[in-house]
Amino acid sequence: MKTRTKAVLFLCAAVFIIYSNSLGGEFVYDDEYFIVRNVAIRNLSNIPSFFINPASIAFSQLAEDVYRPVAATSYAIDYFLWFYNTFGYHLENLILHGLNAVFLFSLVNLLTGDIFTSFFASVFFACHPVQTEAVSWISGRASVLFLFFYMWAIILYVRSLKDKRGDFRIWSVLIYTISLFTKEMAVTLPLVLVLYDIHFFGKETFRKKVIRYLPYVLVTVFYLFVRAFMLKRVSQCGWWGGTPYTNFLSALAVLPEYLRLLFYPATLCAFYPSRIVNSIADPAALSSIALLLTVFASIPFVFKRSRIISFGILWFFITLLPVSNVIPLKALIAERFLYLPSIGFCMILAAILALFHRSKTKYISAAAIILAGSIAISYSVRTMTRNEDW
Numbered sequence: 001m002k003t004r005t006k007a008v009l010f011l012c013a014a015v016f017i018i019y020s021n022s023l024g025g026e027f028v029y030d031d032e033y034f035i036v037r038n039v040a041i042r043n044l045s046n047i048p049s050f051f052i053n054p055a056s057i058a059f060s061q062l063a064e065d066v067y068r069p070v071a072a073t074s075y076a077i078d079y080f081l082w083f084y085n086t087f088g089y090h091l092e093n094l095i096l097h098g099l100n101a102v103f104l105f106s107l108v109n110l111l112t113g114d115i116f117t118s119f120f121a122s123v124f125f126a127c128h129p130v131q132t133e134a135v136s137w138i139s140g141r142a143s144v145l146f147l148f149f150y151m152w153a154i155i156l157y158v159r160s161l162k163d164k165r166g167d168f169r170i171w172s173v174l175i176y177t178i179s180l181f182t183k184e185m186a187v188t189l190p191l192v193l194v195l196y197d198i199h200f201f202g203k204e205t206f207r208k209k210v211i212r213y214l215p216y217v218l219v220t221v222f223y224l225f226v227r228a229f230m231l232k233r234v235s236q237c238g239w240w241g242g243t244p245y246t247n248f249l250s251a252l253a254v255l256p257e258y259l260r261l262l263f264y265p266a267t268l269c270a271f272y273p274s275r276i277v278n279s280i281a282d283p284a285a286l287s288s289i290a291l292l293l294t295v296f297a298s299i300p301f302v303f304k305r306s307r308i309i310s311f312g313i314l315w316f317f318i319t320l321l322p323v324s325n326v327i328p329l330k331a332l333i334a335e336r337f338l339y340l341p342s343i344g345f346c347m348i349l350a351a352i353l354a355l356f357h358r359s360k361t362k363y364i365s366a367a368a369i370i371l372a373g374s375i376a377i378s379y380s381v382r383t384m385t386r387n388e389d390w
Helices: 003-022 031-036 044-052 060-064 069-082 086-112 115-127 129-136 138-163 166-180 184-201 206-231 244-252 255-263 283-305 307-323 342-357 362-389
Strands: none
Touching (some): 003 129, 031 060, 031 138, 044 069, 069 138, 086 129, 086 138, 086 184, 086 342, 115 362, 138 184, 166 184, 166 206, 184 206, 342 362
16 A cells, blocks of 8 residues: 555544544534524525525624635535534534645645655644634534635646646636635635745746736635625724724734644633733734744745745745734634644644654654654644533
C-alpha cells in the first residue's frame, strides 16, 4: 500500500476516533434557529428559497445576520434523512472534517512534495482542540462545509497549473462559488491563489495573471453584491466601542488570544467576553502591533529560507481578515473563526518539525517524530474532552 494511501486512511480513522464521542450531542444554541425551529428546512422543495429569501435560512433574527443558502440546503438534506436525530447531523460534520484534513494533506503534498510535512500538517489540523466548535457543534456546519469546497477549489487551481488543464480551473471557479454561498469567509480565496503563485509558481506576465484571477474576482464581486442585496446591509452590528478607531483597536487586541488558542488550547470557551480597547497605549493593542510588525518584517527572510513557512504565516493573516471585524460582526472572537486560519498554523508547525526531521543526526530526526506525535496525541486527548462540552 502506498504511503499516501496509508496517510489518508490514518487521517480518516483518526478523525472518526477523536470525534466519535461528539455523535451523541444534542441540538444547542443556534441549532434551535437553523434547524429545530426553522420550518423551511423540513421540505426539500424549499431549497430554492434559501437562495432568494434569507428569512428561510434561519428562524427569527438570526436570518438577518447570515446569508448561507448552501449550508441551509445541507440542513434540509439532513432533516430529510435523519429528521431530528442529531447523530446524522454530527456524522456529516465529522465526515466533512475528515475530508478537509485529507484535502490539506493533498494540498501541502502538492506544494512541498514532502510526506512528513503534509502528514503532520493535516494531523495537527484534524486533531487540534480549537476545531471542536466547528466540528462538534451542529451549527458549525457552515465552517466545515465551506472549507470543503474552498480546499477543493484551491487544489484544482494548483493542479490546473501543474497539469496545464483548463477544465480544472473552470471547475475550481464553480466550486469556489459554492464555497462563497456556504459561508462568507471564502472571500479570501483569490488572495490565497495570489499567495500560492508568489510562493510556488514562479514568474509570469502580468496579463496572464490578471486573466487567471479575473473569474475568481468577478465571482467574489457577484457574491458580495447578492449578499448585500439579500441582507439589506453589510455589517452585522455597529462599530465596537462606537467608532472605527475603537473598533480597530478592539479587533487588533484579539490577536494574542487567537495565537494563545493555537499554541496552548488548554482553556476553551463557547462565548468569549468582548473587551473594548479605547487607546493604542493599551497593552493588548501594543503587543498586537509589535507582533504584526515583527512578523511582517521577517517575511522576506523567511520567504528565502522556507516557502511553506512563509506561505503558512501569510495564509493565517489573510484568511483571518473576514472575521477581524474590519466589517463589524456580532462577535469579536470565536473559536470557529480559526477553522480556516488554523491551517496556516498547522503548516508552519509541521514545516518546522520537518526541518529537524531532515537532520543528518538520527537522534534529532527521531526526536522530531516523537515531538510531532506527542503534540498530536495531546491535541487529540484535549479534543475528545472538549467534545463532551458540546
